[in-house]
Amino acid sequence: MTNPLSHTMQPFDITGRMRVVFGEGSIRRVGELAAELGARSVMIVSDPGLIEAGHFDVAKESLQQQGIRVESFHDFSDNPTSDMVDAGVRRAAEVKPDLLVGLGGGSSMDCCKGINFVYCCGGTIHDYRGVGKATTELLPMIAIPTTSGTGSEAQSFALISDAKTHEKMPCGDPRAACKIAILDPNLTLTQPTGVTSLTGIDAISHAIETYVTRRRNPMSVTYSKRAFELLSSGFSKVLLEPQNLAARTQMQLGAHFAGMAIERSMLGAAHAVANPLTARFNIIHGQAVGMMLPAVIRMNAPVVGSLYAELLQASGITASPENAADRLACRVTDWLIEAGMATKLSDLSIPTETFDRLTGDALTQWTGTFNPVPLRHDNVLGLYQSSL
Incomplete structure (x- = not known):
């Protein structure tokens, strides 16, 4: 079995842009940290569920104690769209914030970044699809994740769906990176079971994919391996014991480290073939990527089999x-079963006659270009067929 990538890593040139504040109860420091950034007017972008959970009020009170004016925007969903970003920009125009706070899961943080692009640079979010499209400095942003999945707080990318086509648009720029990420494991205790499952599988997929990409480098693989170690240890525990704070901490740090790895090495084919399932059939991202990941792992085996062995070793499996x-691949499937998630496309009634169209969509996905095995129509179609 050949493995040309096992001893070859890409050069890297990385500038640290983000302060990370970790610890139980650290959300209560958001006011202090915002004040250090000179904030006087803040807009919190958070989904409505965070109000019910009480996290929004904690953040708001902390900010107000520093004499900071606090307004908010809540009108977006799990997959923020270009229309939702536009609504957030209109709200920002009313608030005139000098700092943004993204509080919640990946959707909150991505929507916050999308608003930042358009509010500061004008146009629509479509203008920032790709890398390095910002035309001026963006507002400073503090990210406070309440789930353990996307690692968006560690990335300079926002993933926004086109409101009409539902296509996911990656919009990245170094200036979109958060100034501060607050990691408070207590916030993740309120996740519903389904959210814990879906975000956890997403984080696991990030650790696995980033470890074998064409852009892997000494820094990215360090984050990927540690992420996988933490996530593989914590995932089953949080499913069985949702209030196990130690396991929640493992998941939160694992998701964050996997996000750091994405920022430095990108993703691969599992995300490329999952995104069309979300766009065309509204399959939740964590479900889609988890279901497609085993087939991708097996496809990549001839090239990166020894790298997968290294990952397993990090979790105590020889x-x-x-x-x-x-x-x-079998371990991923076992995790899906433990989480009560679908393991096959047929479980979700995805018609086989759509596979050609899904394949065409997948081949346009940017993440696929970083996969260790180059993607072609035949092998991408094969991924859908083998996941049936």
Whole structure:
């Protein structure tokens, strides 16, 4: 089994842009940290569920105690769209904030970044699809994740769906990186079971995909491996014991480290083939990517089998380069079953006659260009067929 990537890593040139504040109860420091950034007017972008959970009020009170004016925007959903970003920009025009706070899951943080792009630079979010499209400095942003999944707080990208086509648009720029990320594991205790499952599988997929991309480098693989170690240890525990704070902490830090790895090495084919399932059939992202990941792992095996063996070793499982991919793929499937999630496309009634169209969509996805095995029509179609 050949493995040309196992001893070859890409050069890197990375500038640290973000302060990370971790610890139980650290959300109560948001006012202090905002004041250090000179904030006088803040707009919090958070989904309505965070109000019910009480997290929004805690953040608001902390900010107000520093004499900071606080307004908010809540009108967006799990997959923020270009229309929702536009609504947020209109709200920002009323508030005139000098700092943004993204509080919630990946949707809150991505929507906050999308608003930041358009509010500061004008146009629509479509103008910032790709990398480096910002035309001026953006507002400073503090990210406070309440789920353990996307790692968006660690990334300079926003993932926004086109309101009409539902296509996911990655919009990235170094100036969109958060100034501060607050990681408070207490916030993740309020996640519903379904959210814990979906975000956890998403984080696991990030750790696995970033470890084998064409852009892997000494820094990214350090984050990927540590992320996988933490996530593989914590995932089953949080499913069985939702109030286990130690396991929640493992998941939160694992998701964050996986986000750091994405920022430095990007993703791969599992995300490329999952995104069209979300766009065309409204399959939740964590479900889509988790379901497609085993097939991608097996496809990549001839090239990166020894790298998968390294990942398994980090979680205490010994495997050879020849059987590591199958063992890892089976482990992912086991996690899906534990979480009560679908393991096959047929479980979700995805018609086989759509596979050609899904394949065409997948081949346009930017993440696929970083996969260790180049994507073609035949092998992408094969991924959908083998996941049936």
